[in-house]
Amino acid sequence: MNALDVLDVHASRGRQTVLSGVSLNLPTGSITALLGPNGSGKTTLMRVLAGLLTPDRGQIRSPGIGDPTTAHWRRHVAYVPTGGTFLEQETGHAHFAFGARAYPAWSQSHALEAAHELHVPLQARASRLSTGQRMGLALAYAFGCRAPLLLLDEPSNGLDPEHRALLARAVALFAADGGTVLLSSHVLPEIEGLADRGVFLQRGAVKLQADLDDLRAASTTLQVILPDVLPANVLDDLRALPGVKGMGLDGRTLSLHLSGAHGPVLAALQTLRPLDIQSRPCPLAQTYAELMTASDIRGAA
Numbered sequence: 001m002n003a004l005d006v007l008d009v010h011a012s013r014g015r016q017t018v019l020s021g022v023s024l025n026l027p028t029g030s031i032t033a034l035l036g037p038n039g040s041g042k043t044t045l046m047r048v049l050a051g052l053l054t055p056d057r058g059q060i061r062s063p064g065i066g067d068p069t070t071a072h073w074r075r076h077v078a079y080v081p082t083g084g085t086f087l088e089q090e091t092g093h094a095h096f097a098f099g100a101r102a103y104p105a106w107s108q109s110h111a112l113e114a115a116h117e118l119h120v121p122l123q124a125r126a127s128r129l130s131t132g133q134r135m136g137l138a139l140a141y142a143f144g145c146r147a148p149l150l151l152l153d154e155p156s157n158g159l160d161p162e163h164r165a166l167l168a169r170a171v172a173l174f175a176a177d178g179g180t181v182l183l184s185s186h187v188l189p190e191i192e193g194l195a196d197r198g199v200f201l202q203r204g205a206v207k208l209q210a211d212l213d214d215l216r217a218a219s220t221t222l223q224v225i226l227p228d229v230l231p232a233n234v235l236d237d238l239r240a241l242p243g244v245k246g247m248g249l250d251g252r253t254l255s256l257h258l259s260g261a262h263g264p265v266l267a268a269l270q271t272l273r274p275l276d277i278q279s280r281p282c283p284l285a286q287t288y289a290e291l292m293t294a295s296d297i298r299g300a301a
């Protein structure tokens with residue numbers, strides 16, 4: 001069952017069309033990473049999903065919550081924008097009092113616990129908080145909302161490594177409780193340990209949405225130690241084999257990025273009498289780089 005279905009959403013900022021036919025879905029209880037280059041439309045999409053920006057067309061539906069045109073939606077969807085807090089002159093405690101009025105499922109204990117974990121001084125005005133503390137307050141507020149759908153726009157921005165780990169734990173617990181999360185980020189190694197799905201946005205369109213485990217299983221990186229430096233023609237032959245998506249050579253160390261069946265590549269490598277072959281799953285950063293440079297549009301899965 002999906003917590004959110006987005007179908008063919010188009011949206012503009014000023015006179016510029018920013019989203020052109022975005023379709024995606026968020027399974028209930030999933031953590032989905034929204035990934036894409038600067039300016040690809042991630043924040044615009046977040047704002048549309050939060051009900052803060054009206055799309056030009058398209059459908060957004062969530063069973064039990066409805067659609068973003070309603071006040072009901074804004075009471076059941078929590079959105080943390082980049083940079084965090086919103087009531088600049090108010091203390092953290094005042095933010096929480098506001099949350100208690102605005103969100104029917106508000107949990108003061110969840111908000112206080114998150115603020116404590118993220119080391120947020122709740123008696124200070126938001127305008128006096130550091131960048132990381134502001135984000136911490138916004139996140140504590142969002143966890144206090146107990147909204148079933150949580151939208152986090154670059155939530156780890158400004159957080160130090162300890163607070164990033166605490167954020168990841170809080171997000172994982174929220175999802176384990178049945179909450180659904182969409183979070184944008186440029187920090188791909190962090191996403192790898194946290195999200196279970198990825199939506200890859202490029203120039204306002206979804207290039208791919210996929211389970212991250214499936215992506216990892218679909219491609220492999222081989223590191224091969226060769227007995228000699230390879231002549232260029234042998235490299236070209238390897239590059240032309242089916243399944244070879246990328247290749248790098250550093251002295252006698254050959255790196256191969258493979259997808260699909262590895263048989264032909266392994267057979268060719270054996271003829272080179274390698275000293276060692278190590279295999280590891282392809283990092284998300286590499287999948288991302290290849291996806292964003294590839295010219296084909298794969299569309300939403």
Ligand SMILES: Nc1ncnc2c1ncn2[C@@H]1O[C@H](COP(=O)(O)OP(=O)(O)OP(=O)(O)O)[C@@H](O)[C@H]1O
Pocket residue numbers: 013014016018036037038039040041042043044045
């Ligand atoms: N308030 C605005 N008015 C006009 N255009 C805007 C506004 N905000 C964003 N845009 C434009 O919309 C496009 C998408 O911006 P958006 O902020 O959604 O991208 P993003 O993927 O979140 O980028 P980043 O990774 O840098 O945060 C950009 O071309 C940007 O210039």
